[in-house]
Amino acid sequence: MKDPLVRFGVAIERPLLRDLDALAKKRGCTRSELLRDLARAEIARARVPVGVDGVAALTLVYDHHVRDLSEKLTELQHQLGDDVRAALHIHLSHDLCLEVVVMQGKSDRLKLIADRMLAMRGVKHGGVEIIPGAAARPRTRAPDHDHGDHDHSGHDDAGHDHADDGHDHGADHGQRPPTRAGRSKVPRR
Secondary structure, three states: OOOOOOOOOOOOOHHHHHHHHHHHHHHOOOHHHHHHHHHHHHHHHHOOOOOOEEEEEEEEEEEOOOOOHHHHHHHHHHHHHHHEEEEEEEEOOOOEEEEEEEEEEEHHHHHHHHHHHHOOOOEEEEEEEEEEOOOOOOOOOOOOOEEEEOOOOOOOOOOOOOOOOOOOOOOOOOOOOOOOOOOOOOOOO
C-alpha cells in the first residue's frame, strides 16, 4: 500500500525553479517526482550510520595551479595507507584536474577525510558517496617488502618526488598511479 501524498508549499528562487523544471523535463518526470527523488537521495546520504565499515568514492575537480594543492592531496592519500584502494587522476584542461579516490574504512572517518579534501583551497567541485556495510576484500601484500607495506608500482623510487606530477601541459596525459602508503597517520576512531 502506497503512502498518501501530502501537499505543501515550497518557496524557491525563480531561476532555481526554472533549472529544476528543465531537469524534470529532461528526465521525463514531474517537478514533484524530481523533488521526491532528490529528497530520498539526500536523506539516504544523511542516514549513513556512524562507525560502520564501508567504502567511499570521492570525486574532486580542482585547480592544480593552486599552491601545494596537488601535493597536499597526494600526501593525505599517502597518510591513509591501504585505506585508499584506488585513485584516478585526469587532466581536464590546462588548469583543472579530476581526481577520483576510492577509500575504505569506518564511515565517520571516511566522511571526515572527504570533508577535509573537499574543503581545501582550490577544490572547485566535488562530492563523496559513502556506501555503508560494503567491505572491500582484504589487500594482499608481498612478503619481505623492503619499504614497509608501500606499493611502489608506477612510482619513481627516487624519494617519491611528486613535484612535477605530470603537469607538463604540452604532453599527452595518462593517469597518475594510485597513491598508497603503509601506515595511516590520520587518527582512527
